[in-house]
Amino acid sequence: xxxxxxxxxxxxxxxxxxxxxxxxxxxxxxxxxxxxxxxxxxxxxxxxxxxxxxxxxxxxxxxxxxxxxxxxxxxxxxxxxxxxxxxxxxxxxxxxxxxxxxxxxxxxxxxxxxxxxxxxxxxxxxxxxxxxxxxxxxxxxxxxxxxxxxxxxxxxxxxxxxxxxxxxxxxxxxxxxxxxxxxxxxxxxxxxxxxxxxxxxxxxxxxxxxxxxxxxxxxxxxxxxxxxxxxxxxxxxxxxxxxxxxxxxxxxxxxxxxxxxxxxxxxxxxxxxxxxxxxxxxxxxxxxxxxxxxxxxxxxxxxxxxxxxxxxxxxxxxxxxxxxxxxxx
Amino acid sequence: xxxxxxxxxxxxxxxxxxxxxxxxxxxxxxxxxxxxxxxxxxxxxxxxxxxxxxxxxxxxxxxxxxxxxxxxxxxxxxxxxxxxxxxxxxxxxxxxxxxxxxxxxxxxxxxxxxxxxxxxxxxxxxxxxxxxxxxxxxxxxxxxxxxxxxxxxxxxxxxxxxxxxxxxxxxxxxxxxxxxxxxxxxxxxxxxxxxxxxxxxxxxxxxxxxxxxxxxxxxxxxxxxxxxxxxxxxxxxxxxxxxxxxxxxxxxxxxxxxxxxxxxxxxxxxxxxxxxxxxxxxxxxxxxxxxxxxxxxxxxxxxxxxxxxxxxxxxxxxxxxxxxxxxxx
DNA sequence: TTGTAGGCGTTATCAC
DNA sequence: GTGATAACGCCTACAA
Numbered sequence: 001x002x003x004x005x006x007x008x009x010x011x012x013x014x015x016x017x018x019x020x021x022x023x024x025x026x027x028x029x030x031x032x033x034x035x036x037x038x039x040x041x042x043x044x045x046x047x048x049x050x051x052x053x054x055x056x057x058x059x060x061x062x063x064x065x066x067x068x069x070x071x072x073x074x075x076x077x078x079x080x081x082x083x084x085x086x087x088x089x090x091x092x093x094x095x096x097x098x099x100x101x102x103x104x105x106x107x108x109x110x111x112x113x114x115x116x117x118x119x120x121x122x123x124x125x126x127x128x129x130x131x132x133x134x135x136x137x138x139x140x141x142x143x144x145x146x147x148x149x150x151x152x153x154x155x156x157x158x159x160x161x162x163x164x165x166x167x168x169x170x171x172x173x174x175x176x177x178x179x180x181x182x183x184x185x186x187x188x189x190x191x192x193x194x195x196x197x198x199x200x201x202x203x204x205x206x207x208x209x210x211x212x213x214x215x216x217x218x219x220x221x222x223x224x225x226x227x228x229x230x231x232x233x234x235x236x237x238x239x240x241x242x243x244x245x246x247x248x249x250x251x252x253x254x255x256x257x258x259x260x261x262x263x264x265x266x267x268x269x270x271x272x273x274x275x276x277x278x279x280x281x282x283x284x285x286x287x288x289x290x291x292x293x294x295x296x297x298x299x300x301x302x303x304x305x306x307x308x309x310x311x312x313x314x315x316x317x318x319x320x321x322x323x324x325x326x327x328x329x
Numbered sequence: 330x331x332x333x334x335x336x337x338x339x340x341x342x343x344x345x346x347x348x349x350x351x352x353x354x355x356x357x358x359x360x361x362x363x364x365x366x367x368x369x370x371x372x373x374x375x376x377x378x379x380x381x382x383x384x385x386x387x388x389x390x391x392x393x394x395x396x397x398x399x400x401x402x403x404x405x406x407x408x409x410x411x412x413x414x415x416x417x418x419x420x421x422x423x424x425x426x427x428x429x430x431x432x433x434x435x436x437x438x439x440x441x442x443x444x445x446x447x448x449x450x451x452x453x454x455x456x457x458x459x460x461x462x463x464x465x466x467x468x469x470x471x472x473x474x475x476x477x478x479x480x481x482x483x484x485x486x487x488x489x490x491x492x493x494x495x496x497x498x499x500x501x502x503x504x505x506x507x508x509x510x511x512x513x514x515x516x517x518x519x520x521x522x523x524x525x526x527x528x529x530x531x532x533x534x535x536x537x538x539x540x541x542x543x544x545x546x547x548x549x550x551x552x553x554x555x556x557x558x559x560x561x562x563x564x565x566x567x568x569x570x571x572x573x574x575x576x577x578x579x580x581x582x583x584x585x586x587x588x589x590x591x592x593x594x595x596x597x598x599x600x601x602x603x604x605x606x607x608x609x610x611x612x613x614x615x616x617x618x619x620x621x622x623x624x625x626x627x628x629x630x631x632x633x634x635x636x637x638x639x640x641x642x643x644x645x646x647x648x649x650x651x652x653x654x655x656x657x658x
Numbered sequence: 659t660t661g662t663a664g665g666c667g668t669t670a671t672c673a674c
Numbered sequence: 675g676t677g678a679t680a681a682c683g684c685c686t687a688c689a690a
Contacts, residue, residue, distance in 0.1 A: 001441070003683055014661045019685055026686090027659050049442040050388070051683035054379045055666045061422075061443070070408040070615075072401065072599070079399040082425055091439055093390075094423040096411055110420055112330070113378040114390070135330075214598045243602040250604040269543045270401070270599050273572040275579040286399075332667055343677045348669060355670095356675050380667030384682045 002043035011039035022047060053115045062296065063111030063119040064092045067099045071212055072240065072268040073285060074122070077141060080289020081120055088297055090117075097123065099182070105130045112136075118296045124182050137299035141292045143184050149299060149308040151292040153283040155185040158314040159192020162235045162263045162281050165316050167200050169323045171233025171261050174204045175224055177245075179237035180211055186237055189265060189281075193235045209237055217244035225252060232260055239264040239271050242278055246321060262321040276320025288312050331372035340368035351376060382444045391625065392440030392448040393421045396428045400541055401569065401597040402614060403451070406470060409618020410449055417626055419446075426452065428511070434459045441465075447625045453511050466628035470621045472513050478628060478637040480621040482612040484514040487643035488521020491564045491592045491610050494645050496529050498652045500562025500590050503533045504553055506574075508566035509540055515566055518594060518610075522564045538566055546573035554581060561589055568593035568600050571607055575650060591650040605649025617641050 004022075008015040013032055020026045021036045028036075039045070053059035062085055066074045082092055093114060095107040104123060108130050111119055119138045121131070126145040131138055137149065144150035166174060176193050179186025190206075197204045207224045209216070221244040224231065234249075236242035242264030246256060254260045256276060264271060267282035291310050298305055333351075337344045342361055349355045350365045357365075368374070382388035391414055395403045411421055422445060424436040433452060437459050440448055448467045450460070455474040460467055466478065473479035495503060505522050508515025519535075526533045536553045538545070550573040553560065563578075565571035571593030575585060583589045585605055593600060596611035620639050627634055 004685095005683075015684080016661060016663095016686080017659085020660090023685080029659060032660080046438065046442055048383075048444070048683050049439070050379055050382045050444045051666090052685075053666090054377075054383050054668090054682090055684050055686090057666070059379070059443075060439075064423075068408070069398065069411070070404045070598070072404075075399045075401075075404045079397070079425065082398070082423070086424070091443070092423050094393075094411070094421050095415070096408065109375065110378070110389075113375055114420070115377070115379045214602070218602070240599075240602075243599060247602045247604050247606070269399070270569075270572060273543070273547070273569075273576045275576050275604060277576070333669095334667075344668080345670085345677055345679090346675085349676085352669080358675060361675080377667050380682090381669075382682090383666090383684090384668050384670085386682070 001048070002045040004045070004047065006043055007036065007039045007045050010043060011035045057115065058117045059115040060090050061114060061116045062090045062092050063108065063116040063121075064094045065097050065104060065107050065119065065121040065123065066094075067122055068096050069094075072270070073238065073266050073283075076269075076285035077122070077289040077292075080286040080291075081141075081293045082289075084290045084293030084297070090297070099124055101125050101128065104128070108134070118300045120292050120296055124184070137296060139292045139296045139299070141288065144309075146309055149295055149305075151288050151295060151310045151312065152185065153288065153312045153314050155188030155314075156192035156195075158265060158281040158283070159189040159194070159235075160196040161192075161314060161316050162189070162265070163193040163196035163200070165279075165318075166233045166235060166261050166263050166322065167197065167202065169257075169261060169325050172202060173228075173230050174202060174233040174235060175207055175228050175231040176204055176235045177207045177209055177220065177224070177237040177241055179209055179241075189237065205231075209241065212238055212240060214240060214244075217241050218248070221245045221248035225249070225254075234260065234262045236262060236264045239266045239268045239278060239280055242280065242321075243271075243274060246274060246276075246278065257321050257323045261323060264321075267317055271317075272319065274320075279319045279322040280317050282315045282317045284312050330377070331374040333374070333376065335372055336365065336368045336374050339372060340364045386444065387446045388444040389419050390443055390445045391419045391421050392437065392445040392450075393423045394426050394433060394436050394448065394450040394452065395423075396451055397425050398423075401599070402541075402567065402595050402612075405598075405614035406451070406618040406621075409615040409620075410470075410622045411618075413619045413622030413626070419626070428453055430454050430457065433457070437463070447629045449621050449625055453513070466625060468621045468625040468628070470617065473638075475638055478624055478634075480617050480624060480639045480641065481514065482617065482641045482643050484517030484643075485521035485524075487594065487610040487612070488518035488523070488564075489525040490521075490643060490645050491518070491594070492522040492525035492529070494608075494647075495562045495564060495590050495592050495651065496526065496531065498586075498590060498654050501531060502557075502559050503531060503562040503564060504536055504557050504560040505533055505564045506536045506538055506549065506553070506566040506570055508538055508570075512541075518566070534560075538570065541567055541569060543569060543573075546570050547577070550574045550577035554578070554583075563589065563591045565591060565593045568595045568597045568607060568609055571609065571650075572600075572603060575603060575605075575607065586650050586652045590652060593650075596646050600646075601648065603649075608648045608651040609646050611644045611646045613641050
């Protein structure tokens with residue numbers, strides 16, 4: 001790799017002058033500029049970001065920490081973040097935390113060691129000292145405290161929405177899947193759903209789940225139907241769980257949506273391709289990623305922020321696992 | 330952030346000594362070591378990787394370039410790469426290329442500017458000069474040339490396998506979806522499938538697709554059935570396409586697998602949760618990611634390599650979109 | 659308008 | 675065993 005010095009020598013100027021032209025800072029004569037630019041081109045020079053980062057004590061790097069990119073909800077978030085960051089020439093150092101506090105700390109630690117200028121984190125431990133002591137801006141994504149900058153969907157409202165829509169369409173004995181207790185948004189949804197069901201004076205039962213993994217989803221689906229065979233409506237903890245429930249329901253011969261309605265959460269891309277297609281509460285994952293990135297960029301640039309907690313709207317996506325509602329409601 | 334200098338002052342030694350203890354290199358007296366270690370702890374010091382990287386002209390950073398993390402096949406690959414890299418304390422700078430050669434070059438460029446020590450790339454342009462001129466090791470992933478280190482699944486064999494299994498189960502009028510022409514593995518699968526179908530003396534038709542996107546998948550599925558309504562077997566270009574085909578087939582009342590069999594490609598996590606569950610040709614994405622990472626690490630450490638092209642096995646996963654085969658074959 | 663020189667935080671080469 | 679000190683490649687006072 002050519003260095004600024006090589007360019008300086010070839011152009012017959014000093015490194016300071018080269019620096020000036022590549023950074024477009026300070027005065028430099030048009031002729032010298034041209035000479036330098038030619039040397040740059042000829043040597044195919046591009047500045048060493050590491051040296052820059054060392055000198056300026058800040059890089060063009062952002063840390064992105066997600067629980068598990070293999071969970072279908074997160075790739076969209078990640079993509080949103082990446083697209084926005086890339087527009088501003090920021091690059092992402094990426095890590096999976098597996099919701100493990102120690103792993104998370106290790107990542108944050110190495111982020112810092114690499115001079116990242118900001119962090120986006122989807123964590124269950126936003127109040128960990130590692131974040132509180134951070135001297136660079138952090139935006140919490142999806143799983144989020146209100147005292148720090150964050151982007152999240154309204155889980156509670158999502159829960160209410162799910163319950164409202166499923167009740168409105170006639171379900172009476174509803175199973176609510178309670179997602180992992182340590183995941184706030186999952187609990188928000190759960191609470192919202194329960195709140196609405198109670199308000200409607202209906203009975204419900206709870207199926208407790210402890211992760212969002214694929215394999216276990218199938219087990220919980222089985223458990224649901226074996227323990228609560230009279231269920232005529234399921235509010236799943238997310239689309240994966242919902243897909244598993246749908247799968248199991250069809251397997252044991254339930255008619256969906258005639259006898260059993262199902263509502264998921266997230267609206268992952270595959271939901272619309274299921275048969276029947278999955279009705280769900282959509283969270284705009286991609287947009288959330290973009291928003292988080294945009295917010296972080298503002299924070300980094302110390303631009304004015306209109307709101308540091310950005311709540312994104314949830315939305316009921318009506319598809320095939322819920323019945324049509326009468327025109328008269 | 331505390332620097333090595335702060336530690337040196339606090340411990341009452343020189344920076345050289347501190348460097349020795351944190352790198353466990355050279356002689357240092359037990360007592361001095363203890364003093365230094367205490368200072369390190371007290372100041373919560375951790376070395377600045379940027380400074381290290383500048384001096385040593387190499388970092389602990391790896392560049393990972395994928396077409397689109399939002400495409401369900403890639404998160405698994407990414408996860409495999411990440412897990413393996415993390416074991417060795419390498420971090421990932423991650424980018425989506427959208428199969429755009431220019432975007433790809435930009436990323437490679439910034440990878441280099443950040444002193445990455447290796448690159449893993451899933452690209453359609455492995456012969457681009459940007460790779461050929463790279464002075465650091467590259468492992469091509471999934472989409473891959475044979476003259477460079479690579480990890481890939483045997484697409485052609487996968488295609489054959491899909492055709493063999495669908496024929497064996499009685500499909501006679503097979504539709505083969507030809508994936509995007511610029512994506513090699515997609516073409517390999519296609520060719521393998523066609524080869525086997527021809528060999529069996531059966532007729533087939535081709536449905537051309539130009540991307541692996543969700544939205545378009547539905548369109549191609551429609552096209553397939555409107556143009557070739559007599560089809561009794563579909564070899565899809567991947568699981569997304571297969572899911573769309575399944576969705577459409579059920580929508581128009583085809584009985585799957587009785588009247589119509591479908592085989593996908595990849596075995597993405599959701600495939601087993603479809604109804605009926607999707608029969609598919611599995612590529613071990615996670616393991617491929619791990620292998621690629623392992624190979625790259627060896628390359629970086631200049632360890633001996635037994636083979637620079639690692640072909641991973643494909644496998645027919647029999648589920649519900651294909652019929653059971655008789656015991657007598 | 660341009661050049662010199664010091665420093666960003668580390669590591670490694672020498673002396674001592 | 676330990677400590678100066680010169681790099682690594684870049685940027686920015688400051689001087690010229």
